Structure formats: C-alpha cells, structure tokens
Amino acid sequence: MNTDFKNEEEIQLNPSLKESVLPETEFKSWLVEYVGNKHAPSDDNVTVEMIVETVAKEFPEFLMAVAEENYMRGYEQALNDVESYNQVIKERDQVLVEAPDTDNDK
Numbered sequence: 001m002n003t004d005f006k007n008e009e010e011i012q013l014n015p016s017l018k019e020s021v022l023p024e025t026e027f028k029s030w031l032v033e034y035v036g037n038k039h040a041p042s043d044d045n046v047t048v049e050m051i052v053e054t055v056a057k058e059f060p061e062f063l064m065a066v067a068e069e070n071y072m073r074g075y076e077q078a079l080n081d082v083e084s085y086n087q088v089i090k091e092r093d094q095v096l097v098e099a100p101d102t103d104n105d106k
Contacts, residue, residue, distance in 0.1 A: 017049035
C-alpha cells in the first residue's frame with residue numbers, strides 16, 4: 001500500500017496553471033497582451049495562472065460565476081453517482097434474494 005502523503009502545496013498544484021497561453025485568437029491575443037503588461041513576466045510567457053489571477057482581481061464576478069457553475073455541476077454529478085450506485089446495490093441485492101440456496105440442496 002502506498003502511504004506517501006502530499007503536502008498542501010502539492011495537493012493544490014494544478015499543472016494546467018503553469019501552461020503558457022498562445023495568442024491563437026483575437027481574444028487570446030488581447031488577453032495575453034493585457035495580462036503580460038500587468039505581470040511583465042521575465043520570459044514574456046503569460047501563463048494560465050497569471051490570467052486567472054488577473055481576472056480574479058479585476059473581474060471577480062466572472063470568476064465567481066464560473067466557480068459556482070462548476071461547483072453546482074460537480075454536486076449534481078455526485079448526487080447522480082450516488083443514485084446510480086444505490087440502484088446497482090438494489091439490483092445486486094434483488095439477485096441475491098432471488099438466487100436459489102445451493103448449499104441446502106445437498
């Protein structure tokens with residue numbers, strides 16, 4: 001059994017945040033330039049993390065709406081998973097109740 005525990009920093013690390021954003025569209029070009037001017041990265045690479053930080057500071061309502069929607073969808077999925085699991089258990093239990101007892105037949 002693997003008992004390696006991660007520290008808090010490792011748990012919260014999302015590798016996508018460190019990815020550079022390429023200005024592939026007009027909007028991305030504008031956003032990368034805007035965030036690049038705010039953060040002035042030494043390597044001129046704007047990362048997803050920099051964009052999230054900038055949006056959190058300058059447009060928190062947008063980020064909250066996205067976070068709330070994500071939370072609600074995750075919560076709904078968890079409830080659906082529990083319901084599906086309960087159905088599987090119910091069906092399994094029904095099969096066990098209906099199965100003949102082969103030990104007593106001998």
